[in-house]
Amino acid sequence: xxxxxxxxxxxxxxxxxxxxxxxxxxxxxxxxxxxxxxxxxxxxxxxxxxxxxxxxxxxxxxxxxxxxxxxxxxxxxxxxxxxxxxxxxxxxxxxxxxxxxxxxxxxxxxxxxxxxxxxxxxxxxxxxxxxxxxxxxxxxxxxxxxxxxxxxxxxxxxxxxxxxxxxxxxxxxxxxxxxxxxxxxxxxxxxxxxxxxxxxxxxxxxxxxxxxxxxxxxxxxxxxxxxxxxxxxxxxxxxxxxxxxxxxxxxxxxxxxxxxxxxxxxxxxxxxxxxxxxxxxxxxxxxxxxxxxxxxxxxxxxxxxxxxxxxxxxxxxxxxxxxxxxxxxxxxxxxxxxxxxxxxxxxxxxxxxxxxxx
Amino acid sequence: xxxxxxxxxxxxxxxxxxxxxxxxxxxxxxxxxxxxxxxxxxxxxxxxxxxxxxxxxxxxxxxxxxxxxxxxxxxxxxxxxxxxxxxxxxxxxxxxxxxxxxxxxxxxxxxxxxxxxxxxxxxxxxxxxxxxxxxxxxxxxxxxxxxxxxxxxxxxxxxxxxxxxxxxxxxxxxxxxxxxxxxxxxxxxxxxxxxxxxxxxxxxxxxxxxxxxxxxxxxxxxxxxxxxxxxxxxxxxxxxxxxxxxxxxxxxxxxxxxxxxxxxxxxxxxxxxxxxxxxxxxxxxxxxxxxxxxxxxxxxxxxxxxxxxxxxxxxxxxxxxxxxxxxxxxxxxxxxxxxxxxxxxxxxxxxxxxxxxxxxxxxxxxxxxxxxxxxxxxxxxxxxxxxxxxxxxxxxxxxxx
Numbered sequence: 001x002x003x004x005x006x007x008x009x010x011x012x013x014x015x016x017x018x019x020x021x022x023x024x025x026x027x028x029x030x031x032x033x034x035x036x037x038x039x040x041x042x043x044x045x046x047x048x049x050x051x052x053x054x055x056x057x058x059x060x061x062x063x064x065x066x067x068x069x070x071x072x073x074x075x076x077x078x079x080x081x082x083x084x085x086x087x088x089x090x091x092x093x094x095x096x097x098x099x100x101x102x103x104x105x106x107x108x109x110x111x112x113x114x115x116x117x118x119x120x121x122x123x124x125x126x127x128x129x130x131x132x133x134x135x136x137x138x139x140x141x142x143x144x145x146x147x148x149x150x151x152x153x154x155x156x157x158x159x160x161x162x163x164x165x166x167x168x169x170x171x172x173x174x175x176x177x178x179x180x181x182x183x184x185x186x187x188x189x190x191x192x193x194x195x196x197x198x199x200x201x202x203x204x205x206x207x208x209x210x211x212x213x214x215x216x217x218x219x220x221x222x223x224x225x226x227x228x229x230x231x232x233x234x235x236x237x238x239x240x241x242x243x244x245x246x247x248x249x250x251x252x253x254x255x256x257x258x259x260x261x262x263x264x265x266x267x268x269x270x271x272x273x274x275x276x277x278x279x280x281x282x283x284x285x286x287x288x289x290x291x292x293x294x295x296x297x298x299x300x301x302x303x304x305x306x307x308x309x310x311x312x313x314x315x316x317x318x319x320x321x322x323x324x325x326x327x328x329x330x331x332x333x334x335x336x337x338x339x340x341x342x343x344x345x346x347x348x349x350x351x352x353x354x355x356x357x358x
Numbered sequence: 359x360x361x362x363x364x365x366x367x368x369x370x371x372x373x374x375x376x377x378x379x380x381x382x383x384x385x386x387x388x389x390x391x392x393x394x395x396x397x398x399x400x401x402x403x404x405x406x407x408x409x410x411x412x413x414x415x416x417x418x419x420x421x422x423x424x425x426x427x428x429x430x431x432x433x434x435x436x437x438x439x440x441x442x443x444x445x446x447x448x449x450x451x452x453x454x455x456x457x458x459x460x461x462x463x464x465x466x467x468x469x470x471x472x473x474x475x476x477x478x479x480x481x482x483x484x485x486x487x488x489x490x491x492x493x494x495x496x497x498x499x500x501x502x503x504x505x506x507x508x509x510x511x512x513x514x515x516x517x518x519x520x521x522x523x524x525x526x527x528x529x530x531x532x533x534x535x536x537x538x539x540x541x542x543x544x545x546x547x548x549x550x551x552x553x554x555x556x557x558x559x560x561x562x563x564x565x566x567x568x569x570x571x572x573x574x575x576x577x578x579x580x581x582x583x584x585x586x587x588x589x590x591x592x593x594x595x596x597x598x599x600x601x602x603x604x605x606x607x608x609x610x611x612x613x614x615x616x617x618x619x620x621x622x623x624x625x626x627x628x629x630x631x632x633x634x635x636x637x638x639x640x641x642x643x644x645x646x647x648x649x650x651x652x653x654x655x656x657x658x659x660x661x662x663x664x665x666x667x668x669x670x671x672x673x674x675x676x677x678x679x680x681x682x683x684x685x686x687x688x689x690x691x692x693x694x695x696x697x698x699x700x701x702x703x704x705x706x707x708x709x710x711x712x713x714x715x716x717x718x719x720x721x722x723x724x725x726x727x728x729x730x731x732x733x734x735x736x737x738x739x740x741x742x743x744x745x746x747x748x749x750x751x752x753x754x755x756x757x758x759x
Contacts (some may be wrong), residue, residue, distance in 0.1 A: 103583065147671055149663050212670070215624060216623070254560065262557055
């Protein structure tokens with residue numbers, strides 16, 4: 001087995017087995033500060049927290065509207081939510097400014113959905129000395145690549161990863177003595193996703209184009225629905241079992257790259273797509289990404305969260321992608337316009353013609 | 359009784375599981391003296407004066423710990439267990455390890471091997487080491503599954519495990535005999551090979567299976583035979599001392615002779631290689647917890663996937679050598695991958711979720727360690743000096759160029 005940071009994590013991890021805890025209805029109302037909350041994860045999480053009776057304040061720059069009605073809610077539900085959720089406008093990179101805005105507001109819990117570097121997190125903790133819990137959205141991208149999978153929370157992390165800031169933040173949280181919980185999602189999907197995961201496939205399926213898959217398409221990854229992620233975030237709230245713990249949160253099953261293409265087709269009612277395999281090394285795509293997912297196996301075990309939090313994903317892959325399609329792409333909305341330039345490079349080199357719809 | 363034991367575990371959380379609650383008897387029965395490996399042992403004194411001698415970091419230790427801790431909640435003890443064991447193949451080793459784990463857990467064990475004691479097959483491991491079982495008090499008999507009664511004499515059993523048949527022809531007689539004898543619990547070694555292929559690994563219990571598969575027919579028949587308790591175990595590949603079938607040896611054969619290792623493209627196919635003690639500990643728990651394990655199918659596998667390329671790397675590390683991987687497209691080259699390579703040329707990966715959820719079982723497979731141990735045995739028996747012909751490899755390598 002790969003090297004593990006057993007000593008450090010053993011201290012964190014030693015505890016009793018399996019207590020199913022805290023549906024949010026059992027938690028007394030808390031004053032919650034959410035860093036972010038207007039784009040994707042927070043949109044769902046803030047709604048759950050408000051509905052559960054907590055007082056939620058979103059801290060954002062205000063570039064995106066603080067609240068927007070989403071496709072899955074009624075006007076009534078939106079009115080309720082938007083009237084209750086609060087907002088502080090500010091720039092979290094302006095540490096002193098931010099501190100003055102959030103100190104003395106009596107926040108008990110912080111949900112940090114968009115924090116990247118440890119330096120951004122420290123001022124928040126310093127500004128709220130009576131903080132009861134810091135809940136952080138980290139990333140499974142911190143795991144060191146391994147020949148043995150899935151990644152478990154005790155596995156080695158990669159100090160050189162692109163997500164180093166997340167790792168540093170987890171270490172900072174541990175060192176500050178505040179109760180903290182870190183959530184490591186894999187690939188998140190669902191309506192309003194701003195990372196073009198399912199959207200990338202939907203664009204091609206809608207255009208009736210073949211789907212270019214790097215190499216064999218046997219690479220195995222894991223998609224987790226944003227609503228299941230939000231549920232997990234709620235379950236760690238004020239939950240002593242979760243103090244000092246990291247949790248992988250994603251779907252119950254993994255999926256191959258080729259499998260994602262087929263699942264997206266099923267979700268949107270498209271015919272089985274033609275897959276075109278190419279070797280990325282044969283191309284120079286410049287700064288453009290020719291595929292939305294990292295070209296390697298990348299999946300985690302979610303059993304710790306299941307055991308500790310009584311959480312389990314409600315969405316299977318096709319169900320979840322169908323939900324995303326019906327409430328977002330299928331309604332004509334998406335974040336990034338279709339860009340088939342890298343596809344065309346690939347198809348041209350492989351001598352494959354695309355039938356352009358009349 | 360407080361024990362200050364430090365042992366590396368695959369899941370540190372499990373380590374905390376109230377080890378201080380273990381009774382002296384339970385501990386003694388779990389950490390019994392065993393001899394498959396003669397590597398250095400040291401004894402651990404306990405305050406109750408029970409001397410146990412196991413290598414602290416060994417997988418046997420961890421497996422025994424697993425059994426001990428989960429078994430703290432056993433429903434039954436002192437069961438009379440019959441293992442009907444195949445006389446060859448990849449599953450043969452399961453009965454060998456299981457017999458030992460069951461004895462350690464306080465049960466009374468009979469192993470009935472199919473065929474005759476005098477058969478040539480009995481010269482191969484694990485059969486060649488059955489004296490180790492007898493030394494532990496296991497009764498070893500030989501016979502025909504069509505007449506189990508004759509082989510076991512008048513003995514009665516609480517639990518019967520069929521680790522022999524792949525279809526109803528072979529297993530039905532054993533099931534029917536067990537039923538007629540009032541056996542309470544029937545267990546079956548099935549196969550994870552019966553799962554239908556899927557875009558969404560892993561294979562988990564409850565996933566669709568190939569309805570025509572022999573093992574499926576057997577599972578079905580057992581489930582309908584009105585035993586008080588029944589379970590089925592679906593293994594993949596196993597490594598471990600006493601193995602009857604090559605597993606990692608295929609890799610060692612090439613690595614130790616500095617031959618390139620031909621791997622069907624792309625090399626990222628995943629499989630699951632468990633140390634056999636994962637299976638023996640799982641089945642032992644199921645026998646100790648018949649209600650918890652009843653009417654349940656268990657994937658009898660480790661909880662990690664390894665890629666083909668990854669396995670080459672791990673084997674190379676075990677041998678302290680470099681390995682050269684050569685990928686080849688079996689189809690394009692007209693190579694039958696089933697003959698050329700020891701594992702199914704596809705993702706074939708099941709996870710042991712039911713065992714974890716229902717039995718409190720944890721995996722103790724540490725593939726790196728297991729391969730190192732197996733490499734030591736490989737050298738010890740002189741297999742590195744054996745003259746092996748690599749005909750298919752040579753064909754592949756010449757075609758790849």
